[in-house]
Amino acid sequence: MAEHSTDRYAALRRSYAAQLGPTMDAIRRDWSRFRAATDLEAAERVRASVHRLTGSGATFGYPDLSDAAREAEDLLAWITDDGRLPVLGIDRIEASLKTLMEVADSVEHDPEGNVRDS
Numbered sequence: 616m617a618e619h620s621t622d623r624y625a626a627l628r629r630s631y632a633a634q635l636g637p638t639m640d641a642i643r644r645d646w647s648r649f650r651a652a653t654d655l656e657a658a659e660r661v662r663a664s665v666h667r668l669t670g671s672g673a674t675f676g677y678p679d680l681s682d683a684a685r686e687a688e689d690l691l692a693w694i695t696d697d698g699r700l701p702v703l704g705i706d707r708i709e710a711s712l713k714t715l716m717e718v719a720d721s722v723e724h725d726p727e728g729n730v731r732d733s
Contacts, residue, residue: 625727631675632726635719638664646712650705653698662691665715683718687711 642664648657665688672680690711693704700708 628675629726631671632677632723635680635723638668639716639719642712643716646709649694649698655694655696655698658691658694658698661712662688662694665691668715668719677718677722680715680718680722683711683715687715 642661645654645657645660645664648654649661665684668684669681669688672678672682672684687708690704690708693700693708
């Protein structure tokens with residue numbers, strides 16, 4: 616029975632990892648929309664997506680993904696209600712999003728090699 620549960624969990628991890636590409640594509644697209652036109656709805660979609668990754672990464676055995684998402688989420692909180700950012704904020708946010716995307720890419724391409732207990 617435990618082997619069946621382990622197989623199911625591995626399948627869930629692979630499914631989770633496979634959806635990271637589309638999730639990262641949506642984050643990139645929405646971040647670009649925010650940067651091009653101070654689209655606050657797009658910024659909120661980025662924040663919400665990153666927030667979900669903060670929790671779900673560790674749940675599926677990818678604490679590095681959760682950590683990278685948490686860093687990005689904390690920095691995204693710098694966006695004010697009118698879309699302004701501190702001068703250094705944009706560079707730090709974009710660096711954290713880049714790190715998040717690199718970690719997600721690693722998980723997506725080798726989901727079993729990136730699993731560890733949180």
